[in-house]
Amino acid sequence: FSRPMRKVITTLLLALSMGAFAQDFNHYFEDATLRLDYIFAGNAKEQTIAVDELSRIPHWYGKHERLAEEPVEGNGQVIVRDHRTQKVIYRNSFSTLFQEWLTYDEAQGDSKKSFENVFLVPYPKDTADVTIELRNNRREVTNRMTHTVAPRDILIRHIGERNVTPYETLQQAADPSHCIHIAYIAEGYTETEMPTFIKDCRIAMEALFAHEPFKSLRSRFNIVAVKAPSVDSGTSEPSKGIWKNTALHSHFDTFYSDRYLTTLHLKDLHNWLAGTPYEHIIVLVNTATYGGGGILNSYNLTAAHHPKTLPVVVHEFGHSFAGLADEYAYEAEAIPMYPKDIEPWEANITTLKDFQSKWEDMLDKRTKIPTPLNPKQKDKIGVYEGAGYSLKGVYRAFQDCRMRTNEH
Numbered sequence: 001f002s003r004p005m006r007k008v009i010t011t012l013l014l015a016l017s018m019g020a021f022a023q024d025f026n027h028y029f030e031d032a033t034l035r036l037d038y039i040f041a042g043n044a045k046e047q048t049i050a051v052d053e054l055s056r057i058p059h060w061y062g063k064h065e066r067l068a069e070e071p072v073e074g075n076g077q078v079i080v081r082d083h084r085t086q087k088v089i090y091r092n093s094f095s096t097l098f099q100e101w102l103t104y105d106e107a108q109g110d111s112k113k114s115f116e117n118v119f120l121v122p123y124p125k126d127t128a129d130v131t132i133e134l135r136n137n138r139r140e141v142t143n144r145m146t147h148t149v150a151p152r153d154i155l156i157r158h159i160g161e162r163n164v165t166p167y168e169t170l171q172q173a174a175d176p177s178h179c180i181h182i183a184y185i186a187e188g189y190t191e192t193e194m195p196t197f198i199k200d201c202r203i204a205m206e207a208l209f210a211h212e213p214f215k216s217l218r219s220r221f222n223i224v225a226v227k228a229p230s231v232d233s234g235t236s237e238p239s240k241g242i243w244k245n246t247a248l249h250s251h252f253d254t255f256y257s258d259r260y261l262t263t264l265h266l267k268d269l270h271n272w273l274a275g276t277p278y279e280h281i282i283v284l285v286n287t288a289t290y291g292g293g294g295i296l297n298s299y300n301l302t303a304a305h306h307p308k309t310l311p312v313v314v315h316e317f318g319h320s321f322a323g324l325a326d327e328y329a330y331e332a333e334a335i336p337m338y339p340k341d342i343e344p345w346e347a348n349i350t351t352l353k354d355f356q357s358k359w360e361d362m363l364d365k366r367t368k369i370p371t372p373l374n375p376k377q378k379d380k381i382g383v384y385e386g387a388g389y390s391l392k393g394v395y396r397a398f399q400d401c402r403m404r405t406n407e408h
Contacts, residue, residue: 204284232246311406330389
C-alpha cells in the first residue's frame with residue numbers, strides 16, 4: 001500500500017484493537033454476539049429492508065471501545081440504541097452487493113431482486129432498538145428501518161454452542177481479548193483437500209503481513225482457518241455451464257462480470273463460522289481461475305490458485321477491512337460510482353470537494369493539484385487524476401498502489 005493508505009489502515013487498526021475493556025461495553029452488552037439476518041429487496045426505484053432471523057452466538061469478537069463511532073462511513077450503517085434512553089450504544093458501517101446491484105441497468109427497470117445480509121453486533125443486556133440505514137453514492141440515506149430487540153426473546157436462536165465447524169489457529173494475537181479477529185474459510189475444498197486449504201491459508205496470511213502497516217502490527221491479529229467442507233471441488237462458472245455443490249455456493253460471473261467471484265449466500269457463510277472466533281472474513285476459493293471480490297465489513301473472497309492470488313487477497317482485504325476504493329480507471333466508465341460534486345467517503349480517493357478531509361495534510365506545499373505523472377518521482381504523494389473507475393474528476397494519492405494494480 002502507498003504511504004497515505006498505510007496511515008489510514010494504521011489509524012483504523014489502532015482504533016479497533018487498543019485499550020482495556022471499556023466500562024460502557026460491560027454496562028450495555030454481554031460477552032456474546034447478536035447476529036442480525038436481513039433481506040434487502042427491490043430495485044433502483046424502491047428498496048425494502050426486512051428482518052429475517054435473529055441469533056445468539058457465544059462471545060463477542062468485535063470492538064469493545066469507541067462503540068458509537070464508525071471507523072469509516074460505508075454505504076450503510078447498523079446502529080444500536082438503548083431502548084429506554086435512545087442513546088447510541090453501538091454503530092458500525094457496511095457495504096452490500098445489493099447496493100452495488102442497484103447501480104446496474106438491470107435494477108433500473110421494474111424487475112426486483114432480494115439479497116441476504118448478515119450483520120454482527122454485541123449482544124445487548126437490555127431491550128435495544130436496531131436501525132439499518134442504506135445510502136446512495138451521494139451519501140444520502142435512501143432507506144431506514146428500525147426494529148426492537150428484546151434479548152430474552154425465546155425466538156432468538158442459539159447457535160455456535162455445539163457442532164462448531166473444525167478450525168485451526170494460524171496465529172494467536174498477543175492479547176486475544178483485544179485484537180482483530182480474521183477467519184479464513186474454505187470454499188470448494190472437499191474433506192480430503194483440507195490440508196491444501198490450510199497450506200493456502202498460511203501462504204495468503206504471510207502475503208498480507210508482508211505489507212505495512214499489517215507487518216508492524218502483526219501481533220494485533222488473531223487468525224483462524226475454518227474447515228467448511230464442500231461436496232464438490234472448485235467453484236461454479238456459469239458462463240461455462242459449470243455448477244458445483246460447494247459450502248458457500250460461490251460463483252464467477254456476478255452481475256455478468258466474468259472475473260467477479262462472490263457468494264450471495266451470507267447466511268450459509270455465517271452458519272459455518274458460528275462458534276469460531278471471527279469478525280473479518282477471508283474466503284479462499286479452490287480455483288485457479290482469476291477472480292475475487294471484497295465488500296466492507298462483509299467478506300473478502302479470492303481465488304486461491306491463480307498466479308496473482310496473493311496480491312488479489314491483499315487488494316480485496318483493502319476493500320473488506322479498510323473500506324478502500326479501487327484506484328484504477330476505465331476508458332469508458334460503465335458505472336458512474338462517484339458523482340464529481342460529492343466527496344467520496346472512501347479515504348483513498350477524492351473529487352476535491354472536501355480534500356481537507358483526505359490526505360491534504362501529507363502534501364508538500366509545492367505540490368501541484370492535479371499532480372502531473374512523473375516516472376522519476378514514483379514515491380511522491382500527490383493528487384493524481386484517474387481513480388474510482390473514472391479517468392476524469394476523481395483523484396488518488398499515489399501514482400501506483402495495491403488498490404490500483406496487482407503488480408505494485
